[in-house]
């Protein structure tokens with residue numbers, strides 16, 4: 269018993285300590301990146317179209333990656349370097365809060381809860397939740413999910429949303445998209461829910477077996493996240509997005525990445 | 541930490557229940573199956589020895605995650621539907637059985653050969669000698685390593701999180717992903733794991749003393 | 753009437769030829785002592801008699817059962833053939849009384865009361881009635897060996913095998929054990945084969961002495977004769993060595 273108390277006390281001590289290490293995020297990120305000429309971005313590695321590691325050259329490729337590069341150049345000038353750190357849906361925010369990265373561009377939906385602990389740029393992509401199902405599935409729309417099992421991703425807000433739109437659906441959260449897709453193919457769930465852009469990417473990789481269905485049932489504006497109290501850096505990112513919108517670079521990237529996706533009306537995504 | 545417990549009490553309790561259930565089932569079945577495998581390895585029959593040996597070598601030398609994934613992804617596709625909890629618990633039980641078999645086999649072999657000869661020379665059958673003489677003595681030897689294995693099993697049950705088995709680790713992942721308070725989310729379940737493993741450790745120590 | 757008959761018996765450990773052409777007959781009621789240098793095959797020979805070792809050639813008949821026939825039931829055989837080991841092999845997880853009572857209970861299904869009475873009588877016979885509740889670890893080597901003898905007697909064997917029953921004992925305990933063995937083997941219907949280097953004891957209790965060397969039986973004499981003057985050179989040398997000790 270004495271040992272148990274001792275062990276608990278140590279754990280409590282640890283948890284107190286963890287509350288103290290906030291100092292990294294107090295320094296000015298904008299100043300630091302101007303000095304180092306580098307912005308470190310948290311990105312994902314498993315999302316075709318947005319950010320997928322190309323195993324041929326080990327580089328991340330996708331819309332998020334190109335946006336990060338373009339924004340880096342806007343802020344730091346043509347010599348500016350974008351550096352990428354791989355994150356999962358689960359680790360992308362902790363990485364930012366711990367100061368491991370300067371900003372997150374990782375299909376991150378702007379939500380009020382998240383906005384309490386991190387600061388979002390203006391939205392750079394208008395996504396919406398949709399459903400990925402095996403071809404020929406009886407699931408056609410979100411209300412068909414009641415009584416069925418839906419696969420989501422840990423750390424993705426789709427889990428909460430399904431609970432609202434189809435309360436009688438059972439939700440199982442998988443660790444990453446690779447596992448989630450395997451689970452869907454192994455009939456561990458009737459549908460996989462996530463943002464339409466991501467799902468189209470997956471469907472494009474599995475054209476024989478999987479398809480996106482039912483349109484979008486939420487609005488998921490993606491934002492770039494920086495730490496709170498980094499107002500100068502935050503403003504710089506917003507200005508950069510504006511600039512890309514106006515000079516046509518943004519629409520060019522939309523077309524580059526989404527122009528070929530079957531079933532996806534990429535022109536709706538254009539900045540007008 | 542207290543905060544997390546207040547907000548996510550139900551979810552954590554749920555996870556605690558699933559972890560406890562998976563651990564309990566895997567423990568009971570792996571103990572029974574482990575004993576069976578150990579016997580296969582020691583009985584005087586070459587074929588049985590080979591079967592036991594092969595099983596142990598295969599399951600001891602594959603990462604648990606792969607075994608669990610097999611039951612979660614492959615088995616449902618071609619054989620029978622298994623949810624994450626079942627796949628995880630079956631994988632855990634099959635994996636742990638191999639280690640328990642090893643512990644029990646070496647426990648049996650640590651009992652001197654003279655004990656078996658003494659028993660057989662009075663006309664006891666091999667089974668009677670095992671039951672009355674060898675296994676009771678082996679039990680004393682295997683209690684400490686068996687205790688370690690049981691504790692490992694409980695910690696290994698966190699593998700269920702990877703297949704959405706609703707256990708403590710799964711809940712902590714989910715809680716961390718909505719609170720972004722990663723450290724405290726895991727500390728809370730760390731304490732909950734201790735609540736299972738510590739009493740078990742104490743019980744095994746008690747057994748060890750009582751049998752000595 | 754013979755209790756044990758070896759006819760050209762061969763024993764191999766892998767390629768190693770441990771017993772060569774063994775021919776030996778032991779009559780009912782006889783007490784035979786087996787001696788020979790270390791590694792000569794004494795233990796091997798004695799262990800083939802209760803099938804702790806298998807044989808690879810020849811014919812071996814024990815208590816009218818043919819051990820060269822694989823169908824012969826070893827467990828049945830061993831109920832009539834007791835064995836006492838150099839290192840006692842008492843069950844470490846059972847107390848003295850249970851060591852004696854276990855086999856009669858689960859092998860020959862002796863009624864519990866009769867079993868207990870018999871065990872206590874046997875303990876009295878070996879002089880250890882006050883140790884009934886002790887665990888083996890709590891008694892001396894000499895006492896362990898006396899318990900082991902009582903244990904083998906509890907199955908009411910017709911043949912008793914002793915493999916160096918006193919070699920692991922401190923000298924002051926040897927006599928107590930030899931006294932017990934003498935008492936047991938002198939019963940007229942008991943047949944026994946004893947591996948021992950206690951030549952004084954051999955002279956006293958044995959009808960015959962058998963000398964083995966390199967897996968062969970070299971001499972087989974009446975006890976008194978052997979003791980006076982062995983026939984072979986090897987036996988003479990061996991005898992003078994152990995007596996000068």
Ligand SMILES: Nc1ncnc2c1ncn2[C@@H]1O[C@H](COP(=O)(O)OP(=O)(O)OP(=O)(O)O)[C@@H](O)[C@H]1O
Nearest residue numbers: 765766768770788789790791792793794795796797
């Ligand atoms: N299980 C075994 N495997 C291989 N060889 C063995 C085995 N048991 C005995 N031997 C060999 O057989 C021979 C006879 O051994 P055994 O034990 O019968 O001799 P012994 O006369 O009893 O000797 P000691 O007086 O030392 O007890 C020895 O050379 C021994 O090395």
Ligand SMILES: [Mg+2]
Nearest residue numbers: 794795796915
């Ligand atoms: Mg010997």
